[in-house]
Amino acid sequence: MNDFLFWACVLGPVLLAEGLLARYEVLVYSAGFRAPTSELPEGVPYARGAAADRPPEAYLVYLDGIGKRRVRDTRDGGQLVKALLAAAPELRVLGQVQPYSPLADPLADRPVWAWLRRRVGLLLFLHNVMQIFVAADHRYRPLYNRAVGSQIATQLRLAGYEPDSGIPVVLLSYSGGAQVATGAVGELHTRLRCPLLLITLGGFHNGANDLTKAEHLHQLTSAHDRIERVGTWMFPQRRRLLRGSGWNRARRAGKITVHRLDPATHLGPRSYISPVAQLPGGRSHLDRTTDTVIALIRARHWAKAATDRPMS
Known part of the structure; x- marks a missing residue:
């Protein structure tokens, strides 16, 4: 009991402070005090691949x-991005976007957070969790969507994307990244006028964002993914009862396709991106996820090519 009271006294003020600070960046962006950072660290390319x-x-x-937390890192050490690049050299892949920073400011590179990371590493995750709820909050969601959509559009242009080129942009999101991906659709369409394909992997999002400008959303999920199920339960816009939500409008329009990746879990040694967990055929979960993502992108390319081919 004493341990519980201790942690309650420690984490309570921390969570309150994080709840207040999480709004800081989006308010600074909306007030025009700072613009999102577009430069990358030396040696980091704007895109890899093709x-x-x-x-x-x-x-x-x-x-x-x-x-x-920073430009380079991902939860799996970059294994999914590396696997996609190796198996699909026709893609240009960007992995540097900071989905939990409207100002594109890497969390781990900030002096105060570098100090905290060595002492209270949990705070780094709490910060990003709070950012997800800010992005989902109806009061801040339009500002957050515009800020991160602008960041993604800028990074794409620096990577060589030409507006009105017709080249599709694929937003592949993991977990809370789905809240950012679904929110960025409108701003990306406005700035780049590009075909948009969304692929969510264990997507944790509130279902409120408008997906009208997206061509399609592929939902990669698993019956063993408890975190995604919590998101579906937590946000009423994901339930069929709220027919007017962005998610349910897209569902009725036939824009959402569900793909089962059982028995993958959200995290841990049996996660979607685990190179260790194996399926009956001998493929790893990472291999299957990589193959599924690439197959969805190529299927879109082949379908578009067939549609554009002149009739003989």
């Missing part, structure tokens, strides 16, 4: 879960 001198089949932007 050469910049010829158009790729698609640009893929990877929006990681709450473990994202």
